Amino acid sequence: MTSTAAPAGGGLPARRPRVGLALGGGGARGLAHIAMLEAFDELGIRPSVIAGTSIGAIYGAAYASGISGNDLRTHTREILAQRLGLVRDLFVARARPLQRMVTLFANRGAILDPDALLDLIMPRRVAADFDALEIPLKIVASDFYEQEPTIFTEGSVRVAVAASMALPVIFQPVVVAGRALIDGGMTNPLPFDILSHESDIVVAIDVSGAPVPDERRPTPTAFEALFASAFLFERTIVKEKLKSSQPDILIRAGTSQFQVLDFLKCDEILAAAEPAKERLKAQLTRILSVDTLPVIGEAPPTTEEVHGAIAVASTAPAKMKKSRTRGLLSRRRKRGGDT
Numbered sequence: 380m381t382s383t384a385a386p387a388g389g390g391l392p393a394r395r396p397r398v399g400l401a402l403g404g405g406g407a408r409g410l411a412h413i414a415m416l417e418a419f420d421e422l423g424i425r426p427s428v429i430a431g432t433s434i435g436a437i438y439g440a441a442y443a444s445g446i447s448g449n450d451l452r453t454h455t456r457e458i459l460a461q462r463l464g465l466v467r468d469l470f471v472a473r474a475r476p477l478q479r480m481v482t483l484f485a486n487r488g489a490i491l492d493p494d495a496l497l498d499l500i501m502p503r504r505v506a507a508d509f510d511a512l513e514i515p516l517k518i519v520a521s522d523f524y525e526q527e528p529t530i531f532t533e534g535s536v537r538v539a540v541a542a543s544m545a546l547p548v549i550f551q552p553v554v555v556a557g558r559a560l561i562d563g564g565m566t567n568p569l570p571f572d573i574l575s576h577e578s579d580i581v582v583a584i585d586v587s588g589a590p591v592p593d594e595r596r597p598t599p600t601a602f603e604a605l606f607a608s609a610f611l612f613e614r615t616i617v618k619e620k621l622k623s624s625q626p627d628i629l630i631r632a633g634t635s636q637f638q639v640l641d642f643l644k645c646d647e648i649l650a651a652a653e654p655a656k657e658r659l660k661a662q663l664t665r666i667l668s669v670d671t672l673p674v675i676g677e678a679p680p681t682t683e684e685v686h687g688a689i690a691v692a693s694t695a696p697a698k699m700k701k702s703r704t705r706g707l708l709s710r711r712r713k714r715g716g717d718t
Contacts (some may be wrong), residue, residue, distance in 0.1 A: 396667065397427035399578025401424045401571035401626065404433030404564035404613060404637030406546075411632035411652035412438040415584045416448030418659045424667070427499045428577045430517040430570040432563035435584070436543035437501065440536050443514040444506040452649065454502050461647050477535060489500035493541040493550040500539070515577070518543050519563035523552055528566040530573060568613035569627040580666060582659070583626035587614045588635035610639055627666070630659045 400419070404413050412435060419426065431439030441451055506512045509532060518531040521543035530537035542553035542560035552559040563570070564587075571583035587610055593599070621629075632655045634648050641648070 383585060396578065396579035398491060398608075398663075399422060399571075400426040400429045400439075400506055400665075401569060401582045401583040402429065402431040402435030402439045402582065403569035403583065403587060403617070404435055404562065404583050404666030405568075405588055405610065405632075405634075406434065407641040407644065407648065408586040408588045408634040408637055408639065408641070409434030409438070410455065410645055411439070411586050411592075411634050412653040412656065413448055413452045414443050414649055414656040415630065415659055416559050417452060417630070418656045418663070420448045422663055424663060426582075428517070428574055429516045430519065430643045431543065432519045432568055433544045433546070433572055435541045435570075435586070436563065436632075437497075438516045439516055440512075440518065440540050441502050441505050441514045443516040444504055444536075445513045446504055451502070452648055454498075455459055455500075455645060458500055459643060468582070471624045491550050493545045493553060494537070496544075496550075497537060497541055502538070503599065506536055509536055512536070517570065517573055519573070520545070520560040521563055521565040521567075523559040523561050526566070528563065529555075529560055530556065531562055532540075564613040564616075567616070569617045571629075572620065572624060575624075580628070581626040582630070582663070583630040583634060583657075584630050584635060585617060586632045587617055588637070589614060591636045603703075628659070628662045630655050630662075661685075 403409070405666065412430045426429045427445050433436070438451060442448070446454075453605065467531050491603075509516060516532070516536075518536075518539040518711050520531065521527070522529050529542070531542070538553065538555060541564040542555060545553050546562040546564075547561065550562075554560070554562050567573070568587055569583055569585050571581050586599065589611075634651050636651070637648055639646055
């Protein structure tokens with residue numbers, strides 16, 4: 380998202396805002412990320428950097444490799460249709476004893492190998508190394524013993540994704556450089572905060588959701604409670620983060636009614652995410668309809684100026700947007716820009 384356009388009448392071109400995209404974790408609810416990536420494609424907007432946690436890391440890696448949102452929709456549906464029996468064994472375990480999952484890929488105890496799951500679901504076109512990605516990518520995992528996030532920006536994409544999605548109980552930890560790494564959602568389930576230095580506009584897609592009561596029973600099953608507890612913890616982290624800082628655009632995917640292992644409800648999840656997709660398109664269009672950044676050669680705007688211009692784009696009547704933004708740029712030119 381760094382293309383430029385020459386202004387009418389000559390002069391230096393204006394720089395388009397850099398858009399950072401954060402894709403959060405949320406189990407099967409994260410299938411909604413596909414619809415959000417389609418929104419970017421339909422608007423012709425290319426993120427300048429992507430950050431992903433857990434299932435957000437999977438789709439972030441695929442999109443950063445140049446795979447479109449529509450191709451990811453097709454790939455996901457084909458995987459779920461063609462390998463239905465295997466996927467059912469992996470993800471519908473609440474209807475079966477947990478031990479049934481163990482015999483598939485586990486090599487120790489009652490835990491699955493995340494790398495084996497990636498053999499099933501990762502598109503073959505995903506880049507092998509971060510250096511080969513078309514869009515810069517940050518993948519978040521959690522250091523089990525240090526109890527802090529680990530951010531991957533180089534090396535093997537597959538190893539980073541495997542570590543980021545290593546949800547306790549389901550998957551064994553991934554050991555990298557002597558560190559035991561688990562699901563990135565344990566420390567940063569919605570990693571919009573790690574994009575601020577490389578983005579003018581930060582978009583965060585929250586798919587953490589919240590448990591929805593089942594009319595058929597007053598309490599969750601033991602299996603539902605086991606897996607939902609991790610996501611309750613992650614949702615609490617997100618709430619606390621939003622108290623201190625917020626992304627410029629925050630989209631909640633609207634898929635709370637689905638369980639974290641409802642991968643076989645792919646079409647239903649994607650349909651439920653359509654309203655959120657349209658909200659994302661509307662907000663991106665509104666913000667990017669105004670030039671908010673100085674022409675090339677000027678000093679970068681201050682954080683207050685960028686966020687002020689975003690606020691104008693979000694709330695001002697259409698006729699006022701351009702004049703207010705031009706005023707911002709005019710004032711910056713008169714004073715020679717900030718350092």
